Amino acid sequence: MQTVVRLLRSLGLTIDEIAVRSRLPEHRIKVILEGGPVTVADLRALSLGLNIPMRALVSDSSPAARREDFGLLFRGTEQGRKDGRLTAAERMAEYVDSALAVLPARSQLPNWMRSFSIRNESFQEAHRVAHDFRAAILPDRQDDPLHNLPQIMEELGGVIVSRLHKSRYEGASIATNGYGFAFVSPRFAGRMLFTLAHELGHLLAHHSNGAGATFDLPSEIGAYRHKSKSEAFVDAFAAILLLPDRAIGKALREIRSLYKITASVVGDVEISILARYYGVSFDVAALRCEQLELLPLGGAYSLSQRIKKEYGSAEKRAEELGLPTRMDVTIPQISPSLLLAIVNRIEAGDVSAGWASERFDISISDIYSVHAELDGSEKLRH
Numbered sequence: 001m002q003t004v005v006r007l008l009r010s011l012g013l014t015i016d017e018i019a020v021r022s023r024l025p026e027h028r029i030k031v032i033l034e035g036g037p038v039t040v041a042d043l044r045a046l047s048l049g050l051n052i053p054m055r056a057l058v059s060d061s062s063p064a065a066r067r068e069d070f071g072l073l074f075r076g077t078e079q080g081r082k083d084g085r086l087t088a089a090e091r092m093a094e095y096v097d098s099a100l101a102v103l104p105a106r107s108q109l110p111n112w113m114r115s116f117s118i119r120n121e122s123f124q125e126a127h128r129v130a131h132d133f134r135a136a137i138l139p140d141r142q143d144d145p146l147h148n149l150p151q152i153m154e155e156l157g158g159v160i161v162s163r164l165h166k167s168r169y170e171g172a173s174i175a176t177n178g179y180g181f182a183f184v185s186p187r188f189a190g191r192m193l194f195t196l197a198h199e200l201g202h203l204l205a206h207h208s209n210g211a212g213a214t215f216d217l218p219s220e221i222g223a224y225r226h227k228s229k230s231e232a233f234v235d236a237f238a239a240i241l242l243l244p245d246r247a248i249g250k251a252l253r254e255i256r257s258l259y260k261i262t263a264s265v266v267g268d269v270e271i272s273i274l275a276r277y278y279g280v281s282f283d284v285a286a287l288r289c290e291q292l293e294l295l296p297l298g299g300a301y302s303l304s305q306r307i308k309k310e311y312g313s314a315e316k317r318a319e320e321l322g323l324p325t326r327m328d329v330t331i332p333q334i335s336p337s338l339l340l341a342i343v344n345r346i347e348a349g350d351v352s353a354g355w356a357s358e359r360f361d362i363s364i365s366d367i368y369s370v371h372a373e374l375d376g377s378e379k380l381r382h
Contacts, residue, residue: 004032004038004046005035007052008032008033008046008050009033015033018049018050021049021050022045022046023045023354023355023358024355025350025351025352025354025355027349028042028351028355039098040094040097041098044094088168088169088172089215091167092213093213094359095162095359095360096174096181098359098360099179099341099360100176100179102338102341102344102345102350102351102356103337103341104341105177106177106179107178108178109158109208110158110159110178112136112137112156112157112158113156113175113180113204113208114208115136116132116208118204118205118209121229121230121232123232123291125233126201126233126234126237129204129237130236130237131244133204133241134241137152138152142246142247143246143247144247145242145277145278145279146193146197146278146279147193147279147328147329149193149196149197149200149329150196150331153196154335157337158178158179158180159179159180159181159182160179160182160335160337160338161182161184161196161331161332162181162184162333162338163183163184163185163186163331163332164184164185165185165186165361167185168217169216170184170185170187170191170195170216171184171185171195171196171198171199171216172199172213172214172215172216173199173203173213174207174213174214175203175207175208175210182196182199182200182203183199184196188281188315189326189327189328190276190279190280190281190284190315190326191218191221191222191281192329193242193280193329194221194238194239194242194280194281197237197238197242198216198222198235198238200237200238200241201235201237201238201241204237205230205233205237206230206234221235222239222281222283222284224283224287224300224301236291239280239284239291240288242278242280242284243278243280243285245292248274248288248292251273251274252270252274252294255270255273256270259273265294265295266289266295268282268303268307268317269321269323271285271286271289271303272285272314272317272318274288275318276318276324276325277324279326279329281314282304282307282318283304283314286299286300333361333362333366334361334362338360339362339367342360346367353367
């Protein structure tokens with residue numbers, strides 16, 4: 001990328017000085033000055049650290065800044081901020097770009113992700129895909145709760161699951177350069193599991209076909225009404241995946257027997273227990289019961305509103321009843337496979353621990369901890 005090389009050499013700074021100001025490793029500066037590949041994260045660091053306008057660095061239409069298989073996937077998501085701070089789309093773009101810089105190269109998305117052909121965006125199709133996912137990926141767990149969905153996705157390979165920090169969005173996802181990325185904001189446990197299943201739906205239905213990055217607001221996940229057919233589809237997929245038909249029927253029979261419930265219709269007690277057992281919110285569990293005609297049309301919303309009015313929230317109501325507590329849902333701060341790739345790159349001298357800490361919002365001590373587990377007491381370079 002000759003424009004960057006020319007601009008850097010014109011500053012009259014040493015490699016060390018450029019590295020200090022941009023907070024990039026000296027190794028990266030040397031590669032850039034020798035005409036090597038430049039990532040979007042590199043350009044951003046150079047622009048901020050050296051006070052060079054981004055447009056000056058990318059004026060030669062470089063592949064790093066304009067490549068169609070990555071940059072365009074974020075186009076149209078958010079407008080830039082006037083105060084100079086990065087938007088959620090820009091932060092996610094930098095995160096993904098930095099991840100791709102350290103992860104092993106992949107030529108295509110993993111086979112398991114490409115194997116689910118989506119014919120349309122109907123409820124029936126969402127039901128089929130959710131059922132097929134359970135059958136193909138979890139043949140021995142057809143009715144089980146999926147509190148460990150983050151670990152399941154990680155073990156399938158080719159997917160990076162991480163937290164989405166400091167964002168107004170509930171979840172986000174994208175597929176690029178052979179990897180799927182799913183981000184979930186740290187929230188109430190009953191929201192996080194459903195959000196991850198929702199983003200998994202996007203990966204299977206939309207991103208596998210080249211769709212751009214998806215950013216989901218809280219109002220767009222687990223909603224009673226949807227603004228788009230696509231969001232309704234992935235919500236249905238997530239609900240059916242986490243709350244399978246047969247499992248709900250079996251669980252309700254056991255709940256009603258255990259708590260000696262004889263009412264002819266399903267009530268808030270059964271739904272609260274279902275929600276806690278399967279790791280979803282009360283609203284999601286109620287909507288699922290409505291889909292199965294265990295509640296009348298509109299009954300889920302009416303019941304939810306009544307619970308909020310009388311008890312403040314469904315969770316407070318469940319606590320008052322002394323219902324079983326929720327199991328934890330752990331969304332890793334950073335994907336274990338990504339963290340391992342970072343440590344390997346640090347050991348190889350390709351990046352520094354400081355660079356990784358800044359790019360992925362993790363502490364250097366966490367990086368050291370992983371390194372210690374893998375390789376004893378050998379020191380990392382900063």
